[in-house]
Amino acid sequence: xxxxxxxxxxxxxxxxxxxxxxxxxxxxxxxxxxxxxxxxxxxxxxxxxxxxxxxxxxxxxxxxxxxxxxxxxxxxxxxxxxxxxxxxxxxxxxxxxxxxxxxxxxxxxxxxxxxxxxxxxxxxxxxxxxxxxxxxxxxxxxxxxxxxxxxxxxxxxxxxxxxxxxxxxxxxxxxxxxxxxxxxxxxxxxxxxxxxxxxxxxxxxxxxxxxxxxxxxxxxxxxxxxxxxxxxxxxxxxxxxx
Amino acid sequence: xxxxxxxxxxxxxxxxxxxxxxxxxxxxxxxxxxxxxxxxxxxxxxxxxxxxxxxxxxxxxxxxxxxxxxxxxxxxxxxxxxxxxxxxxxxxxxxxxxxxxxxxxxx
Numbered sequence: 595x596x597x598x599x600x601x602x603x604x605x606x607x608x609x610x611x612x613x614x615x616x617x618x619x620x621x622x623x624x625x626x627x628x629x630x631x632x633x634x635x636x637x638x639x640x641x642x643x644x645x646x647x648x649x650x651x652x653x654x655x656x657x658x659x660x661x662x663x664x665x666x667x668x669x670x671x672x673x674x675x676x677x678x679x680x681x682x683x684x685x686x687x688x689x690x691x692x693x694x695x696x697x698x699x700x701x702x703x704x705x706x707x708x709x710x711x712x713x714x715x716x717x718x719x720x721x722x723x724x725x726x727x728x729x730x731x732x733x734x735x736x737x738x739x740x741x742x743x744x745x746x747x748x749x750x751x752x753x754x755x756x757x758x759x760x761x762x763x764x765x766x767x768x769x770x771x772x773x774x775x776x777x778x779x780x781x782x783x784x785x786x787x788x789x790x791x792x793x794x795x796x797x798x799x800x801x802x803x804x805x806x807x808x809x810x811x812x813x814x815x816x817x818x819x820x821x822x823x824x825x826x827x828x829x830x831x832x833x834x835x836x
Numbered sequence: 837x838x839x840x841x842x843x844x845x846x847x848x849x850x851x852x853x854x855x856x857x858x859x860x861x862x863x864x865x866x867x868x869x870x871x872x873x874x875x876x877x878x879x880x881x882x883x884x885x886x887x888x889x890x891x892x893x894x895x896x897x898x899x900x901x902x903x904x905x906x907x908x909x910x911x912x913x914x915x916x917x918x919x920x921x922x923x924x925x926x927x928x929x930x931x932x933x934x935x936x937x938x939x940x941x942x943x
Binding site: 622739742743747777778779780781782784785786788789791792797 | 851852871872905906908909911912913915916921922923925926
């Protein structure tokens with residue numbers, strides 16, 4: 595089974611630290627990693643990171659984290675940067691941003707990182723929009739572990755349990771990521787799946803959230819960005835006869 | 837006759853910046869189970885640190901088979917041992933110590 599971690603926070607300006615993170619991730623059993631990059635990242639930097647990850651035996655996926663202040667900001671960011679990155683996630687800090695991100699087919703991942711229940715907007719309406727646009731609901735384990743340290747674990751798990759159940763009932767894919775910025779925050783895929791017990795996810799869904807669902811997002815994005823892609827369901831086939 | 841509460845042995849690998857003692861690891865795992873699952877949950881876990889090699893950071897933890905998912909979640913949630921940042925990984929799980937050493941020899 596191929597495990598994917600779509601949120602490995604490797605620094606793009608420190609290749610040594612990135613190398614340590616990549617080799618630890620590979621050692622723990624991941625084969626594909628998504629690294630968030632700045633919107634204006636240079637091609638050389640991406641190539642260097644790709645090379646370092648390939649040396650560790652990992653498939654490198656470029657990721658952009660958008661944290662827009664309004665839905666207009668989100669649309670501007672998507673228009674400018676969508677084609678440049680393989681995975682785009684949106685940190686939903688307001689209801690308007692959350693709704694727009696859920697509706698937009700260009701968004702791959704919806705992230706909610708507030709500890710305050712009033713600032714988390716993944717409800718039934720959001721899930722219905724997300725299921726129509728194939729956006730996935732992302733849970734960051736590093737963020738979850740930090741909630742335990744800050745003693746807000748109870749409210750976070752309670753809220754997350756409801757959100758995960760809502761996502762399940764509307765068929766919204768779930769993605770579990772590490773969100774790790776240092777090797778000590780990384781966990782093996784089975785241990786990541788074990789942590790999801792804390793918010794009521796069963797083992798098979800947890801494994802899908804670590805392998806099949808994130809892998810499908812990357813594959814879909816790469817297919818859309820390939821040269822022979824036209825629109826969904828239509829592909830250029832160079833089949834000259836004679 | 838099989839035991840009602842069978843045991844599971846977990847091989848743990850601890851990544852930590854500072855040298856560790858067995859007691860510190862045991863405390864960290866117990867506290868994690870207590871914090872996440874309460875005293876009732878901890879009482880059902882049957883936790884016992886069988887052995888721990890301080891040089892390699894590898895140890896064997898025993899628990900009841902019914903508590904295995906709970907113990908795995910608690911072990912994965914450990915981010916500090918004492919004051920030092922740490923991560924605990926479960927390398928292998930087996931029903932007996934003999935099976936553990938057989939699996940270790942096989943790999």
